[in-house]
Amino acid sequence: MNKKIVVLAGDGIGPEVTAVAVEVLKAVGKRYHHEFTFEYELIGHASIEKTGSPFTDEALSKCKQADAILLGAVGLPMYDNNPSLKVRPEQGLLKIRKELGLFANLRPIKLFDELLDASSLKPEVIKGADILFFRELTGDIYFGTPRERRENGTVAVDTMIYAQYEIERIARMAFDAALTRRKKLCSVDKANVLECSRLWRETVQKISSEYPDIEVTHMFIDNAAMQLIKNPKQFDVILTGNMFGDILTDEAAQIAGSMGMLPSASVGKTVALYEPIHGSAPDIAGKGIANPMASVLSVALMLDISFGLKTESQAVINAVSQYLKDGFRTFDIADSKTSKDKILDTQSCGEKLISYLLIS
Ligand code: NAD
Numbered sequence: 001m002n003k004k005i006v007v008l009a010g011d012g013i014g015p016e017v018t019a020v021a022v023e024v025l026k027a028v029g030k031r032y033h034h035e036f037t038f039e040y041e042l043i044g045h046a047s048i049e050k051t052g053s054p055f056t057d058e059a060l061s062k063c064k065q066a067d068a069i070l071l072g073a074v075g076l077p078m079y080d081n082n083p084s085l086k087v088r089p090e091q092g093l094l095k096i097r098k099e100l101g102l103f104a105n106l107r108p109i110k111l112f113d114e115l116l117d118a119s120s121l122k123p124e125v126i127k128g129a130d131i132l133f134f135r136e137l138t139g140d141i142y143f144g145t146p147r148e149r150r151e152n153g154t155v156a157v158d159t160m161i162y163a164q165y166e167i168e169r170i171a172r173m174a175f176d177a178a179l180t181r182r183k184k185l186c187s188v189d190k191a192n193v194l195e196c197s198r199l200w201r202e203t204v205q206k207i208s209s210e211y212p213d214i215e216v217t218h219m220f221i222d223n224a225a226m227q228l229i230k231n232p233k234q235f236d237v238i239l240t241g242n243m244f245g246d247i248l249t250d251e252a253a254q255i256a257g258s259m260g261m262l263p264s265a266s267v268g269k270t271v272a273l274y275e276p277i278h279g280s281a282p283d284i285a286g287k288g289i290a291n292p293m294a295s296v297l298s299v300a301l302m303l304d305i306s307f308g309l310k311t312e313s314q315a316v317i318n319a320v321s322q323y324l325k326d327g328f329r330t331f332d333i334a335d336s337k338t339s340k341d342k343i344l345d346t347q348s349c350g351e352k353l354i355s356y357l358l359i360s
Pocket of ligand 1: 013017072073074075076077080090093259260261275277278279280281282283284289290291292294332
């Protein structure tokens with residue numbers, strides 16, 4: 001198999017973790033006789049610095065011609081601390097999602113047993129948790145207009161908006177996924193308060209009639225935030241909007257032990273994009289200590305979803321599992337029982353993973 005992958009490493013730890021993921025893909029190619037070629041384009045601050053734009057039309061056009069996209073992360077404190085800057089790294093993310101029609105963000109939350117003690121939650125609460133989030137990605141308050149300041153900047157407006165077709169298409173995808181899992185779907189909204197959520201709930205109820213085998217529940221976001229850490233095992237597929245999904249999946253990262261462990265796939269009409277759920281982590285950027293697993297596990301999703309290479313995808317997951325079983329950790333998932341010589345930096349973690357991949 002011959003596949004072209006565009007790499008958008010971005011900012012902060014983005015280039016550090018994607019470098020490992022690329023090496024892992026190359027090792028998969030070597031082990032299973034596939035050819036993966038990589039083209040590098042800019043996004044976020046890295047792109048603003050060079051071109052003035054957070055994501056250029058030329059980079060977008062390269063992405064459109066690719067078989068898959070691997071993204072690192074965007075963002076820097078200089079933007080977070082200065083909200084009035086008009087050109088911002090995250091505009092690059094919103095542009096690529098919108099332009100490629102990446103309306104569904106799949107976020108699997110699965111705990112490796114070896115990391116039971118890395119979470120701040122009790123092992124008996126999280127052991128066996130296995131959740132697949134479907135977060136809508138191109139609608140909601142992140143895209144609605146008007147978005148502006150009024151009355152000399154003293155009043156701010158954002159607009160939450162959903163069209164029925166946007167809810168229907170991601171709902172169908174989530175129901176289809178539930179059919180292949182434990183056949184449970186929980187739709188999360190705030191239908192007691194928000195008009196958008198009432199449309200969301202009505203639409204999910206309508207689609208559910210096409211899926212009689214799926215047990216459907218509806219939960220308000222505030223309750224869902226609580227239930228997720230109280231009893232995560234009650235959930236199978238969770239379907240929710242853009243903003244609620246953004247927040248809930250960061251919370252769910254605690255179930256998996258660290259933000260550094262969670263991959264995602266953004267899929268839509270054409271080429272799909274794979275990225276960790278974490279951001280650019282400016283507090284650790286440049287130190288070479290970031291956990292690259294979220295990026296590596298994103299590559300496992302790419303092999304499975306975009307290329308249909310299930311054996312290869314599982315081989316990557318097995319390598320991660322073996323690495324953890326053998327006691328290796330990056331600092332974020334190390335605990336008091338981890339011996340110093342087993343705490344690896346980003347690059348050594350990648351080398352270890354590749355050695356497992358090549359001998360398996
Ligand atoms: P973050 O995810 O970057 O970091 C949160 C915490 O998790 C930090 O303490 C960080 O060190 C830790 N962390 C994250 N990834 C890690 C990894 N791989 N290994 C070890 N530790 C890791 O979130 P934040 O601090 O809220 O945001 C930082 C910047 O990232 C901001 O500019 C924000 O806008 C941006 N951001 C970008 C994306 C994206 O590119 N998709 C997503 C979220 C935030």
